[in-house]
Amino acid sequence: xxxxxxxxxxxxxxxxxxxxxxxxxxxxxxxxxxxxxxxxxxxxxxxxxxxxxxxxxxxxxxxxxxxxxxxxxxxxxxxxxxxxxxxxxxxxxxxxxxxxxxxxxxxxxxxxxxxxxxxxxxxxxxxxxxxxxxxxxxxxxxxxxxxxxxxxxxxxxxxxxxxxxxxxxxxxxxxxxxxxxxxxxxxxxxxxxxxxxxxxxxxxxxxxxxxxxxxxxxxxxxxxxxxxxxxxxxxxxxxxxxxxxxxxxxx
Amino acid sequence: xxxxxxxxxxxxxxxxxxxxxxxxxxxxxxxxxxxxxxxxxxxxxxxxxxxxxxxxxxxxxxxxxxxxxxxxxxxxxxxxxxxxxxxxxxxxxxxxxxxxxxxxxxxxxxxxxxxxxxxxxxxxxxxxxxxxxxxxxxxxxxxxxxxxxxxxxxxxxxxxxxxxxxxxxxxxxxxxxxxxxxxxxxxxxxxxxxxxxxxxxxxxxxxxxxxxxxxxxxxxxxxxxxxxxxxxxxxxxxxxxxxx
Amino acid sequence: xxxxxxxxxxxxxxxxxxxxxxxxxxxxxxxxxxxxxxxxxxxxxxxxxxxxxxxxxxxxxxxxxxxxxxxxxxxxxxxxxxxxxxxxxxxxxxxxxxxxxxxxxxxxxxxxxxxxxxxxxxxxxxxxxxxxxxxxxxxxxxxxxxxxxxxxxxxxxxxxxxxxxxxxxxxxxxxxxxxxxxxxxxxxxxxxxxxxxxxxxxxxxxxxxxxxxxxxxxx
Numbered sequence: 001x002x003x004x005x006x007x008x009x010x011x012x013x014x015x016x017x018x019x020x021x022x023x024x025x026x027x028x029x030x031x032x033x034x035x036x037x038x039x040x041x042x043x044x045x046x047x048x049x050x051x052x053x054x055x056x057x058x059x060x061x062x063x064x065x066x067x068x069x070x071x072x073x074x075x076x077x078x079x080x081x082x083x084x085x086x087x088x089x090x091x092x093x094x095x096x097x098x099x100x101x102x103x104x105x106x107x108x109x110x111x112x113x114x115x116x117x118x119x120x121x122x123x124x125x126x127x128x129x130x131x132x133x134x135x136x137x138x139x140x141x142x143x144x145x146x147x148x149x150x151x152x153x154x155x156x157x158x159x160x161x162x163x164x165x166x167x168x169x170x171x172x173x174x175x176x177x178x179x180x181x182x183x184x185x186x187x188x189x190x191x192x193x194x195x196x197x198x199x200x201x202x203x204x205x206x207x208x209x210x211x212x213x214x215x216x217x218x219x220x221x222x223x224x225x226x227x228x229x230x231x232x233x234x235x236x237x238x239x240x241x242x243x244x245x246x247x248x249x250x251x
Numbered sequence: 252x253x254x255x256x257x258x259x260x261x262x263x264x265x266x267x268x269x270x271x272x273x274x275x276x277x278x279x280x281x282x283x284x285x286x287x288x289x290x291x292x293x294x295x296x297x298x299x300x301x302x303x304x305x306x307x308x309x310x311x312x313x314x315x316x317x318x319x320x321x322x323x324x325x326x327x328x329x330x331x332x333x334x335x336x337x338x339x340x341x342x343x344x345x346x347x348x349x350x351x352x353x354x355x356x357x358x359x360x361x362x363x364x365x366x367x368x369x370x371x372x373x374x375x376x377x378x379x380x381x382x383x384x385x386x387x388x389x390x391x392x393x394x395x396x397x398x399x400x401x402x403x404x405x406x407x408x409x410x411x412x413x414x415x416x417x418x419x420x421x422x423x424x425x426x427x428x429x430x431x432x433x434x435x436x437x438x439x440x441x442x443x444x445x446x447x448x449x450x451x452x453x454x455x456x457x458x459x460x461x462x463x464x465x466x467x468x469x470x471x472x473x474x475x476x477x478x479x480x481x482x483x484x485x486x487x488x489x490x491x492x493x494x495x
Numbered sequence: 496x497x498x499x500x501x502x503x504x505x506x507x508x509x510x511x512x513x514x515x516x517x518x519x520x521x522x523x524x525x526x527x528x529x530x531x532x533x534x535x536x537x538x539x540x541x542x543x544x545x546x547x548x549x550x551x552x553x554x555x556x557x558x559x560x561x562x563x564x565x566x567x568x569x570x571x572x573x574x575x576x577x578x579x580x581x582x583x584x585x586x587x588x589x590x591x592x593x594x595x596x597x598x599x600x601x602x603x604x605x606x607x608x609x610x611x612x613x614x615x616x617x618x619x620x621x622x623x624x625x626x627x628x629x630x631x632x633x634x635x636x637x638x639x640x641x642x643x644x645x646x647x648x649x650x651x652x653x654x655x656x657x658x659x660x661x662x663x664x665x666x667x668x669x670x671x672x673x674x675x676x677x678x679x680x681x682x683x684x685x686x687x688x689x690x691x692x693x694x695x696x697x698x699x700x701x702x703x704x705x706x707x708x709x710x711x712x713x714x
Contacts, residue, residue: 053404058331085410095405097420107419108409157405164409184498191499210564211499234563 002070004029004168004198005050010064012045012222014057019045020222023064027215029167032194034201034213034230038250042222043202047170050200051087052080068168085112088166092173094153096160101148102141104156108163123163131159132189151182158189168198175208187212206246210234218242220250298469301363301451304375305444311376312440315383316433322384323391323429328417344392347385355382356443364451382443383436390432394425431487438480445473500565504574507557508632511578511585514550515629517543518585521592522625522688526618529599529681532607537596547589554582570702577702581632581695588625588691591684598681605674608664617653620646621685621692628695637703640696650689657682 003026012020020042027033035043048054049066052073066073073083088108097104105124114120124141128134133155137148145156154174161169171190175183190199190212203209209216210230217227218241226233226242237243244250322340330337358378398421406416448470456462521540528536558579561567567575624646631639658679665675697709 051408053407056404056407058333080407081410081412084408088410089404089408091401091405091408093401095399095401097402097405098424111410111415160409188498207566210566230564231560235559 001028003027004069005200006065006067006070008065008067010046010049010062010066012042012049012054012060012062015059018222020049020062023224025217025224025227027198027200029198030194030196031214032190032199032201032212033215033217034203034209035217035219036203036206036209037219037245039204041219043204043219044172046219047089047172047200047202050168051089051170052083053089055080081111085164086166087168087170088161088164089170089172090154090157090161090174092176094150094157094177096145096153096156099145100142101137101145101156104145105159105163108160112164124159127159127162128156130162130193131155132185132192133159149182151178151185154178154182154186155189158186158193162193166197168200169193171199171201173203174201175203175205183208206234206248210246218245220245297364297455298448298451301447302469304363304372305447307372308375308379308444311379312383312437315380316387316436319384319387320391320429320433323388323395324417324421326388327392327395328413328421344385344388347381348389350381352382352439352443356446359443359447360450363447364454379440382440386439387432387436390435391425391429394428394432395421397428398424427487431484434480434484434487438477438484441473441477441480445470445477448473500561500567500571503557503561503565504571507554507561507578508574510550510554510557511582512629512633514547514554514582515585515632517547517550518589518592519622519625519629521547521589522595522622525592525595525599526622528596529602530615530618532599532603534600534603537599540596541593544589544593547586551582551586555579558582573702573705577698580698584691584694584698588688591688591691594684595681598677598684601677602674602681605671608668608671608674608678613653613657613660617650617657617682617685620650620653621688624650624689624692628692628699631696631699632702635699635703637700640699640703641708643693643696647689647693650686654682654686 005027007026008024010020010023011018023046035046037043045054049062050068050073054060054062062074068083068086071078097107099107102121102124105127106120109120109123114123125134128137133152136152137156145153148156154177158169158174174190175186178186187208190201193199194214201209201213213230215227216230216233218225218233218237218239220241226237226239228238233242234246237246241250326337326340355378359375362374362378402420402424403416406420411419449466452462452466452469456465521543524536525540527533528540558575562572562575565571624643627639628643630636631643661675661679661682665672694709697707700706700708
């Protein structure tokens with residue numbers, strides 16, 4: 001299987017601070033790849049490199065190459081907007097536009113250049129169904145989404161990300177704001193989405209990574225200590241630091 | 252970085268103040284030579300003249316407001332925080348906006364009421380711009396800055412371009428607060444205008460019952476407008492979270 | 496919406512039962528090979544052992560992975576520990592079947608010592624027990640699991656009886672000592688299989704009720 005994302009020797013600086021050191025890894029399609037590690041270890045930076053959201057930071061700079069389907073992500077001809085469409089992201093907090101439920105999802109469809117009304121409404125329906133939110137919201141599509149529970153808002157964010165028709169979905173600690181009853185819903189949703197999308201997932205809950213991911217990478221102080229099958233990382237880690245982290249002695 | 256910023260402020264602010272004082276002293280001193288003479292020789296109603304002059308300032312006010320909103324967007328969205336131009340502009344805006352409006356009021360009274368003929372529209376427009384631009388820009392900037400960065404991230408993450416993000420999200424979200432700031436400046440300007448008219452009436456006639464009626468008749472509506480705008484502005488500033 | 500863990504546990508149980516089915520099959524064929532003096536069946540049983548060994552490794556690895564990834568508690572934890580133990584028991588059961596098949600091949604070299612009336616009936620009981628132990632796992636039937644112990648006691652009685660019978664036969668016909676020992680071992684294997692079935696039943700009881708009934712006399 002050819003990897004969908006290849007990262008070779010990635011280094012990232014913010015100003016004079018070096019955030020990531022010599023990261024190299026491959027991400028296979030249609031799998032859940034999780035990055036775990038204590039806070040401030042650079043997890044979020046890694047995934048923001050992948051959809052070029054770091055470009056918004058003033059003093060961001062990097063070396064090394066990131067290949068998406070064999071193409072350099074930071075090549076001059078690649079527009080950030082097109083990359084963002086291919087690599088969609090769900091954030092830690094459910095960030096919704098202050099528009100109706102319908103408009104939130106339709107927005108990504110419109111960004112893609114779809115103008116036909118029925119087409120847009122089909123996309124909205126389909127994405128809400130894929131996000132397992134359709135039954136909850138089908139009767140009040142045009143109301144304010146802030147009335148939904150946090151978990152449902154996060155599902156709506158997922159639906160919005162799906163409406164971009166991405167190849168890769170990035171989740172940045174998607175469950176950190178959710179309570180215990182809503183977390184499994186999102187986790188199961190991620191498992192189902194895996195059949196269609198490549199999923200990259202960041203969390204500081206090691207158990208969650210263990211439950212959800214197929215491949216896990218452990219980041220520590222900006223270094224990728226270890227990456228491998230989740231079972232392997234959680235049963236027989238090769239590095240001492242990984243061992244300490246997954247057992248809960250570190251971070 | 253902080254040091255350079257400080258240095259900019261130390262150098263740029265005095266330069267600006269010097270330029271201002273030079274300009275103002277020039278415009279102050281030049282027309283005073285034959286002002287009283289020319290006014291007395293022409294038989295015009297002083298109050299009406301003041302009013303006409305003020306009317307002409309309305310388009311200037313509109314343009315100044317639009318320009319200041321544009322400046323706010325350009326500074327906030329296109330100039331990064333360590334951009335040279337931004338580092339020069341921002342401190343000036345803050346300093347100018349902290350000048351109390353009575354200073355501009357006195358300037359305006361001097362030009363309009365005591366030197367109505369010799370003073371040019373350009374000097375009046377200059378006062379209006381100084382009164383309006385810094386404060387509107389500052390409030391618009393604050394309004395834009397108040398928007399959660401995450402909204403932008405969310406919009407970028409679904410593939411929106413920068414212009415799209417500004418037009419679809421930043422502008423609608425900050426619009427109410429920007430409008431609040433605009434109302435605030437308009438009420439400030441109206442108050443200054445009311446002051447000018449009041450002084451011109453007092454200069455024309457001694458205080459009597461008729462004068463007071465005249466004052467109320469002339470500036471009552473203006474003061475009501477000031478009140479209205481400041482109420483509207485304080486209401487809009489609260490920025491209720493409505494859907495857009 | 497089914498959770499990931501649930502579906503994984505389901506597939507695990509499926510695999511375990513699959514393995515149990517193979518072992519049950521092996522037992523049947525091993526017994527038939529003894530009763531019908533059929534060498535090819537015995538050989539088949541011996542070759543089947545590899546499959547079971549492989550399955551055992553797979554199931555064990557899967558159990559460990561599920562525990563590592565999901566950190567299950569309560570029923571799910573009991574299910575996994577049960578699976579680990581039942582898995583081992585089934586593998587041993589398969590090994591015993593192979594041993595029976597070996598004995599069966601050994602016995603073929605000699606003429607039958609005596610028409611054993613007891614052998615088919617013991618085999619029947621053992622087969623029933625193995626089948627019921629797996630059934631109790633399928634249906635989560637604690638009562639069926641408990642009954643296995645009583646049936647095992649009966650098997651033990653028959654075993655003791657057969658042992659003394661065999662002593663008598665061998666004492667009178669010392670030339671039959673070789674087939675006699677093979678036969679003795681065969682009975683011993685069958686008795687062990689009965690014990691393994693009881694073990695499986697105990698694990699199932701633990702799964703359903705959460706109580707350990709393994710050593711009732713120790714209290």
